[in-house]
Amino acid sequence: MARALFQNIYRDIQSGIERGLYSYQSMLLSESELCARYGCSRSTVRRALSELALNGYVQPIQGKGVRIIWRPQTDDRGAPDNLESFAERARHQGFESTVYVRSFERITVDERLSQATGFSPGTPIFVINRVKSADGIPVSIETSHLLATEAPALTPRDVEGSLYAYLESQGVAITTGKRTITIEAPNDDDQMIFGIDGPQAVGVIRGHFFDSQGIMFEYSEIRQKPDFFTIHETCTRTMMPHGTAPVSSRH
Amino acid sequence: MARALFQNIYRDIQSGIERGLYSYQSMLLSESELCARYGCSRSTVRRALSELALNGYVQPIQGKGVRIIWRPQTDDRGAPDNLESFAERARHQGFESTVYVRSFERITVDERLSQATGFSPGTPIFVINRVKSADGIPVSIETSHLLATEAPALTPRDVEGSLYAYLESQGVAITTGKRTITIEAPNDDDQMIFGIDGPQAVGVIRGHFFDSQGIMFEYSEIRQKPDFFTIHETCTRTMMPHGTAPVSSRH
DNA sequence: GAGTGGTCTAGACCACATG
DNA sequence: ATGTGGTCTAGACCACTCC
DSSP states (O other), X not given: OOSSHHHHHHHHHHHHHHTTSSOTTOBOOOHHHHHHHHTOOHHHHHXXXXXXXXXXXXXXXXXXXXXXXXXXXXXXXXXXXXTOOHHHHHHHTTOOEEEEEEEEEEEEOOHHHHHHHOOOTTOEXXXXXXXXXXXXXXXXXXXXXXXXXXXXXXXXGGGGSOHHHHHXXXXXXXXXXXXXXXXEOOOHHHHHHHOTTSOSOEEEEEEEEEETTSOEEEEEEEEEOGGGOEEEEEEEOOSOOOSSXXXXXXX | OOSSHHHHHHHHHHHHHHTTSSOTTOBOOOHHHHHHHHTOOHHHHHHXXXXXXXXXXXXXXXXXXXXXXXXXXXXXXXXXXXXOOHHHHHHXXXXXXXXXXXXXXXXXXXXXXXXXXXXXXXXXEEEEEEEEEETTEEEEXXXXXXXXXXXXXXXXXXXXXXXXXXXXXXXXXXXEEEEEEEEEOOOHXXXXXXXXXXXXXXXXXXXXXXXXXXXXXXXXXXXXXXXXXXXXXXXEOOSOOOSSSOOOOOO
């Protein structure tokens, strides 16, 4: 089992919901009942509940109780793990995924690349271009810019599987990611790989990823075939208002 | 000021980061220092910090401290409020937004619509179709299915502005949203409104929204012109392992 | 009034990082 | 050894809902 107590409680309630033990729109046990059930303090129960709320499983209502807002039809496979890798995602959807490494080089960030990636000029990085296929059909083209110091011994062979799996095996834990999703016209690469009769647009996900030390170790650009482009999101309105702060934007 | 103490602390630290008082990659004051500074207990400070981490401002590192991972260039307008409306979003980006109501009707959910929307058959709903423009250019077509009991007196005029603003004025608070984002071929409506020479694909966001009572009150489908389709996401790997099941984000 | 969730406190012990 | 964040407790008070 997971180490922390609140994690066990989370898992227990989560599986209860997904298994239909608690049904959509019904009320969960109250916090005090859960305390009794798990033999722990209220804070611990609340910690579990707040994560469940964050992931769209439940919604607490003051003075009333905690309502289940998850249902199997709509939320099929539960809350998405926002940072799951391509391989994980493909596996979840029942596809056989393969990876082809198109290029693999080690370079130093120059001024121009610095702008695009967010790495400081002079930083040594790996630039890796890969095509990922599901059941033999190319579905995404991924260019990763990877901090060289994070995986000094990286070889092309290492990235034939899951890059993240390799990194985690090296003790690198991906902790935070910031992504931007857009729709763009296909470029030459896209047309060549996805096919000329293929899509008239591609989904592009650009992301900055941080490790457990708060160091940005990857900038990646994923160009994805539309039919295989799906993103699930759960959002909660937090208690943080944001109207007052002045806003700047570039778009 | 906001009511809760942790909110004030959040805002204070947030603005400190956005104002450059704390710089990218530097360490924040330690939790105990923050306790002293704000004259409160550690839990309260931690509550604020955990929300900051969730929104990609900060990353705590055990045994070391809390590192700032936000920078103005990349994260321009701060953490997205994940549930902000079109009007808010457009305003944030400096566009003049307008809304044109194409159709407005009140119907009862049938079996087929129930599948698509998630409302139970027999439920009375409003179906509202609107085109939203930024600086006069149509950028999105939005079809909302709205629980009639949630806003019994709704008129076409009410939805000429922000639907959410109206709902909030009626005491309805949008609390949780579950969205799916895909890229699809334009349909006839899209081609007519966005123009034939326009995009070869549109971004589609389908969402289920819940109010503060945990009642699903809206199903919406937003079809968006690619050039105006941008989504920002911040994800954090929570402590919830997911061998069997998944985990969180948030924004 | 009784029960619910929302906020907060003061203190404890642990795991981890750094000297 | 000291300081840091991670987890947890026991208890308090508040705001809200429902009877």
